[in-house]
Amino acid sequence: MDGYNHDTNNMINNDIIYMKKALQLAKEARDNGEVPVGAVIVKDDKIIGIGKNSRETDKNALAHAEIIAIEKACENIGSWRLDGCTLYVTLEPCPMCAGAIINSRITRLVFGSFDEKAGSCGSVINLLDCPFNHRPVVTYGVLKEECSEILSSFFNNLRIKDKNRGGDDFLNIGR
Numbered sequence: 713m714d715g716y717n718h719d720t721n722n723m724i725n726n727d728i729i730y731m732k733k734a735l736q737l738a739k740e741a742r743d744n745g746e747v748p749v750g751a752v753i754v755k756d757d758k759i760i761g762i763g764k765n766s767r768e769t770d771k772n773a774l775a776h777a778e779i780i781a782i783e784k785a786c787e788n789i790g791s792w793r794l795d796g797c798t799l800y801v802t803l804e805p806c807p808m809c810a811g812a813i814i815n816s817r818i819t820r821l822v823f824g825s826f827d828e829k830a831g832s833c834g835s836v837i838n839l840l841d842c843p844f845n846h847r848p849v850v851t852y853g854v855l856k857e858e859c860s861e862i863l864s865s866f867f868n869n870l871r872i873k874d875k876n877r878g879g880d881d882f883l884n885i886g887r
C-alpha cells in the first residue's frame with residue numbers, strides 16, 4: 713500500500729474536532745509565550761497523547777508539540793509503536809518531528825497549515841513520501857485558516873513589541 717494522499721478531501725469523521733483540540737493546545741502554548749503549535753494523538757477515537765510547543769519554557773530544542781504528544785502516547789499504551797494512531801498537529805511537522813512520526817509508525821498524519829520555512833511533509837521536503845520503511849497517510853489543510861491565523865498573529869504581535877522597544881534582532885527566533 714502506498715498510503716500517501718496529497719488531497720485534503722480524505723478528511724474523515726472527527727478530524728475537525730481533534731484539530732480544534734490541537735488548536736486549543738496551540739493557544740495554551742501562545743499564552744506561555746511559545747510559538748503556538750499544538751498536537752493530539754488519537755487511537756480508536758480516544759485521545760492518548762497531547763502536546764504543545766514548550767521549547768522556551770523547557771529550554772529544550774526537542775520540545776516540539778508532536779514529540780511531546782508522541783512521548784505521552786507511547787507511555788499511555790506502553791509501546792513505542794503507534795500503529796493505528798492519527799497525529800493531529802496545527803502546523804506541518806519539521807524534519808525532527810517527521811522522523812519521529814516515521815519511527816513511531818503513526819498510521820496517519822493530519823496537519824493544518826503549511827510551514828514554508830521548515831515543513832518536511834511537502835513544503836521544504838517531503839520526508840513522508842520517501843522510501844523509508846514506513847509511510848503515513850497524510851491529510852493537510854484541516855482548519856488551515858485558524859491554524860495559520862494563530863501563528864501569524866503571534867508573529868505580528870512580536871513585531872509590534874519589537875518595534876516598540878526599537879530593536880530589530882528580536883524576530884530572529886526561528887521555530
Ligand code: ZN
Pocket residue numbers: 776777778805806807808809810
Ligand atoms: Zn518539529
